[in-house]
Amino acid sequence: MGAGLSGLVAARSLATHDHHEVIVFDKGRSVGGRLATRRIGAATFDHGAQFFTVRGDALAAQVAIWRAAGVVDVWCDGFDQRSDGHPRYVAPRGMSSIAKDVAAGLDVRCGHLVFGVRRGPGGAGWEVVIDDGSVHPADAVVVTCPLPQTFSLLFEAGVELPVELFRDDYDRTIGLLAVLDRPGAVPDPGGVQADRLAGSPWSFIGDNHAKGVSDVPAITFHASPDWSESHWDHDADEVQSMLLEAARPWLGQAEVVESQVKRWRFATPRSPWPDPCWIDATGTLVLAGDAFRGPKIEGAFDSGLAAAQALT
Ligand SMILES: Cc1cc2nc3c(=O)[nH]c(=O)nc-3n(C[C@H](O)[C@H](O)[C@H](O)COP(=O)(O)OP(=O)(O)OC[C@H]3O[C@@H](n4cnc5c(N)ncnc54)[C@H](O)[C@@H]3O)c2cc1C
Structure with a gap:
């Protein structure tokens, strides 16, 4: 759940490599979450994330693919006339186009506010409850909303979450x-x-x-x-x-x-969780997102990959 970068990366990995049937729900009008691009008249703005850097191999490999496809490009390697040797990447069609690229071909349902996640009948699997009243059964669920929103969604799920997760603001x-x-x-x-x-x-x-x-x-x-x-x-x-x-x-x-x-x-x-994601005792509910790897695009990307790996 959540069509920000972490949720989309998890969904793509599960659908492509593990052949799972995956549905992504997002309350927003389009994909991207904090990878957000807005038009005002003829002007285009990135109004969430502005650029990103790459430290790890996983995102580096994906960036090579995005660059070849023209999805991202190098902006600069530092500001204020100081180069630190680390390229800053941007998306020429706006940062949300990165999310659109990852979402292509996936079953992503925007405009779907998730009200809650609860256990399925007899405690088997999960049910995802949407604001239109529909209930979607699932073998496994990945939740990638910001943590305060995640907690309220899991209110009825009967999951014991680490108390330290609640403290992050x-x-x-x-x-x-x-x-x-x-x-x-x-x-x-x-x-x-x-x-x-x-x-x-x-x-x-x-x-x-x-x-x-x-x-x-x-x-x-x-x-x-x-x-x-x-x-x-x-x-x-x-x-x-x-x-x-x-x-x-x-x-x-x-x-x-x-x-x-x-x-x-x-x-x-403010204080990202040290692990790349959190998995419940059943191994079928995973919390992920930049709260787990760091408040950056690379943190969200790595956490999404880790969530998919946790379910395979
Ligand atoms: C102003 C700003 C500037 C930033 N600048 C940079 C930068 O320059 N470089 C950088 O690397 N990072 C930057 N970041 C951080 C980066 O944007 C994030 O780390 C990353 O995009 C987070 O991705 P995510 O998938 O974890 O979360 P999100 O992108 O927040 O995705 C979560 C998704 O869950 C959805 N959702 C929430 N609740 C529900 C619900 N109940 N039902 C359905 N859907 C729900 C939301 O709509 C959202 O789409 C910036 C962030 C902000 C806000």
Whole structure:
């Protein structure tokens, strides 16, 4: 359950290598979760993950395939004119296109909010209950929602979860998406990281035009976890005005022609679980996602693979 990267990678691995019949449910309108791309007029924004790096062999092998297919490309190997030798990868058609690539050919049902997971009749297998009232029997279930959502889904499942899993909280992110009338003043290669943003609300600024994602000037501004938390309940218009003001130094001569604010309540897990996934005593319920491997695309990817391996 969950058509973010971890759920899709688990589903693809189970369907392709192990020939299981797999259904992926997601409450969202399309696949990707925090691999999210949004259009405003002619502008295109990555408004969740901005880029990714690769450390392990599993994602490196997949990236070679994605590069050959034109799904991902190298953006740069560092910001602020400092190369650290690690390529930053982006998706020229937007980060959600990575999820779409993994989802191709799978039975993915978006717009399906899962209400709960419970044991099947007589305690055999599982039942997945959807908000339209339908109940789907399953031999095994992989749950990849952010953990607080996972706990409420498993309320009726009678599963004993490690108490430490409950303690993990998530940082929040408030983002500003700004369409400009001309290129802004974000320096090459079009990204600014937290170390250059001290004293401002921002933790990352990404120029979607410079990344090759947007045809027209379009900048994603992400506020830091502290700023996002302290302004979470503020009036929406007030937050937008504050963020537009804070964006000014990065606009140069450009004017903002349109803007939107985007909030991520469960942006990044604070203390990722050390194992790549969690498996219940029956070996048929697996919790996975970036809360298990680290709050990054590679963490979600590795956790999804580990979930599939746990079921084979
Ligand atoms: C603002 C932001 C910036 C980031 N920047 C970067 C970056 O630059 N580089 C990087 O590597 N990583 C970045 N990340 C982290 C990265 O996006 C995540 O680690 C990764 O995408 C998580 O994937 P996932 O599959 O674990 O979870 P998700 O993508 O959150 O997928 C979970 C899915 O479960 C679905 N779901 C939840 N509840 C239900 C329910 N009840 N029923 C049905 N479906 C449900 C959701 O709709 C969602 O699609 C960023 C994240 C955010 C929010």
